[in-house]
Amino acid sequence: MAQDNEGGERLQKVLAQAGVASRRHAEQLIVDGRVTVNGNTVTALGTKVGIQDRIEVDGQSVQRAEGLHYYLLNKPVSVITSASDPQGRLTVVDLMRDVQVRVYPVGRLDYDTSGLLVLTNDGELTHRLMHPSYGVEKTYRVWVQGPVGINALESLRQGVLLEDGKTAPAKVVRVSGNSNGSNLKLKKDPLEILEVTIHEGRNRQVRRMFAAIGYTVVKLERIRFGSLTEENTLLSGAYRPLSIREIKDLRSKVGL
Template sequence: MQKVLAQAGVASRRQVERLIAEGRVTVNGEKVSVMGTKVSSGDAICVDGALIERSDKLYYYLLNKPVGVVTTARDPQGRSTVVEIMQGVPARVYPVGRLDFDTAGLLVMTNDGELAHRLMHPSYGVEKTYRVWVHGPVGINALEQLRQGVNLSDGKTAPAKVVRRSGLQQRRTVAVDQKSDSFEVLEVTIHEGKNRQVRRMLGAVGYPVVKLERIAFGPLNQERQLLPGNYRSLTKEEVQKLRALVGLT
């Protein structure tokens, strides 16, 4: 059952085991408490009373998440979610990781729970690249701190890759304080998943983020331009690259 629920995108296998232990999973109306319970295609599996949609086919999409959309299946505050954007696809797909409400950019959506779990697990070190707008210029010392790791409240970050990009010609794309003379654009690559990590790293070295977007996730990038709110299917080659990246054949 853990495999079925993970493949349906409910959670990772480890998280599914926690759901079972907490008595939140039922099969055909009966609460399940035994790990490794076998299920068939005709069984009705529910988590917290909600019927799980099962699909024998795996789907993979790349979404350009807009600002103002939350990376969850449901939002108590009634805000738009990435799952709602994907309502037109053949199966219910879930986000791989998270992007903040006020962060835009590339997000993988899939019902392949095993792949999603590995892509999110820090041990596989999947790199994510962000384009960051800050009031500049950014000092050399700040760049070196980012490249060596920054002390945050939940521990020191791993070293980040940081590249300067000229931001002056992109000024019209960013809502900035008009009193500021200029801002600078950096590209920051990390492989961890601490909460709001890039924003906290830049804030810790004295450069609060003005605008943030993810421009690459592992081998996936914006080479094939996606407008905010749009999505596309991953190619067979792209799926193979993602699976190879985390040791899946």
């Protein structure tokens, strides 16, 4: 253990960078006595550790982050937003086998939702991007069975009451009255395409919002995350590292 190690870093920072938890949650893990350094339980938040120190959380070794890494993935449908799946289904991490460091998805995209997903080993950034108080916007392109009336759009813009509370107001733009070039199966009502921007991240939120006002989402795709967008240049299932400028922009949006 290296409390006096001037060249070391604070333990909670190391845990966050390793993707174990957010900085705040890492502090709680330390206070709760769940973290050991070189076999000794550490509860002091001022503890510093060096590169040679062995860190464990709940008896599991923590792999120190070899620098911070950031990627943007265009997630296909039928892929799990998880690092692993007990049912053996394909995960977003499986799509990134060529990446030599362990990265984790920021938030979720449902199994049947496609689009842009950030993956990183920056635990503190992950926590802030996911927390609604930081107001990071996500834009979705939504195909629904129409026609969608003005009153329905206003309901989305004012917030919709769900079983876990009222949603924050959404930004809604009508893109198209129907989808005449789609491979989707049409029912008796035409498909309409909308773009919806939210800053919360509740489970299946967009689908539930539309269901609450009486509409069925047929297809859902995230087209923007914060300032990140690809304008159809990142193929489905492909990924790329974020540029330094993109990383700085993401971090500055959440006060890092």
